[in-house]
Amino acid sequence: MSRFWKPGTEKPRIIDDEEGGVLFYSASASSSSGYGFSSMEKQRQRLPVFKYRTAILYLVETRATTIIVGETGSGKTTQIPQYLKEAGWAEGGRMIACTQPRRLAVQAVASRVAEEMGVKLGEEVGYTIRFEDVTNNDLTRVKFLTDGVLLREMMDDPLLSKYSVIMVDEAHERSLSTDILLGLLKKIQRRRPELRLIISSATIEAKTMAAFFSTRRHRGPDNGPKKEPAILSVEGRGFSVQIFYVEAPIPDYLRAAVSTVLSIHDQEPMGDILVFLTGQDDIDAAVQLITEEAQSSRKQGLIVLPLYSGLPRADQDLIFSPTPRGKRKVVISTNIAETSLTLEGIVYVVDSGFSKQRFYNPGFDEHQSEITDIENLIVAPVSKASARQRTGRAGRIRPGKCYRLYTEEYFVKEMPAEGIPEMQRSNLVSCVIQLKALGIDNILGFDWPASPSPEALIRALEVLYSLGVLDDDAKLTSPAGFQVAEIPLDPMISKMVLASVEFGCSEEVITIAAVLSIQSVWFPGRGVQKELDEAKLRFAAAEGDHVTFLNVYKGFLESGKSSNWCHKNFVNYHAMKKVTEIRLQLRRIAQRLGIVLKSCESDMQAVRKAITAGFFANACRLEPFSHNGLYKTIRSSQEVYIHPSSVLFRVNPKWVVFHSIVSTDRQYMRNVISIDPSWLTEAAPHFYQRQLLNPNPSQV
């Protein structure tokens, strides 16, 4: 392999900070390496990361793990994989991998890199995301993929042996799959000392990450790479953003945001405004208030647009249309604009300091009044890291301004430095089964970048045990456990799919599984509620929502997958296309697993039994003499109601199972199907004892 620093040039300078074996590297100010003359090369050399090229390659060669802290615009994501390739890390049939948390980013980065390298996408440079594998086994040397896909690859190749370097990008986001991946990569490193890791993060939290990867206690052979990770900091290329705080805490961030927008419009030069609020309700209200205020005070030139993921596609696209001359665009957004979408042309950011965050309470205390074992969405303060990210959105085209709707004292003294990793805020059922499938037996002792609570892990193990996926020794059962792990769905849905074989309705249940893994089959939008309700009635099935989905899917197929048909029936065309994609993938996996694909035609009892086999833990009984539709869960007697969007709303069958709960002032069951209670004991005799089911037989 070639050497990475040029012979005769100065060796990279390394400064030891004497803390935990972590090294900081400081690049010499200029880089004189004259290489490449094309304009593409010149563009590449102008990126901030370029002057660290030698340093990065030096560290990757000498260290098992290198942590790169880089702000946006540093060029690290597109350049580092190319540096590695140029330095020979993809020689001898080996590959360089670079992971991203999101599909769109994978596609965008891969095509950019292919373009810079002057190769056809899918050959030397390729990418893999769910449903799309644009790689070539013989040719691809640099591969971009989502971290979820890399995790799946580990099921076939647990040591990821074809990769010489794996770069995990956006690690600061601490997503569930990034954290699982990091934990597993650390394990792989012990077995494969030649494997190099690059962890790329936007925040200084890098030190925590370095501590995680530091393995000085287990000294390896002296000839291998040094085990202590190095941290290298690469500056970004954003413009400066001036930050303003409120002087005293404000009671109502919605109104404060509205008035801030109006005064920016009054007093500041042209430039678009991005406002971060928490959710659809706040955003729609703010859009209306700003529009009204602007009209009543005859302010001209404001284009106010909402932005959240539930918005119809066409409305989302409005955000990207260029602002007409003399106008000012105001985008009111959830934190979708913090990471997933980048808006160009933003000069002003207004940050409420809040976002909706998922929290999970595994709930073992039976006396607590709040509902447990449910993921909840709660409005909570953001972290400093998020606040900085939001601020940075104002400095992409020229120096900008950021208005924080909280005090500087709050920011400095009270705002947490980092958000809580998703691992510590989620139900871990999927996560645990993935580790089990990779042969990690001691889940409680697994070395996580951020340990989840033992309660959450135990709860996940319990659920998997009750599904028959884990045995008494907490090992995957065969074949059910291995099959459930192989199916890329929530384990309860996967179990439902497996059970459908015995009831002869796998074709129908696979459709239901696909629908349950997307947001909604219905077209979003509150303005057309009445029409949507009427449209739903055309498909409504007495059995419940799952059978209703089958009717929608059937109609969609009979229309020839027509977008026009969807439009007429208030069905979301993009969602239905995704359903057909997921369905195809599931059919392929089912065939590989030897699952018999069979339709039960109109036998909906078979379908309901299969659903019960996966979701028996979500069984509920209507309270006797209940006049307002109060149900109680069988497992823990928690009070729940059927959501008004369900076709079973006000129908209130005696026994139901639900797919999920939305928790507001009440707990609402979403996607509900009526069942016969005897199916519960058939599906999970160990879980339901007969006496629990029939405390009062006369009322059943």
Next chain:
DNA sequence: GAGCACTGC
């Protein structure tokens, strides 16, 4: 008769 931050396989 009510309300869904955001990803991903």
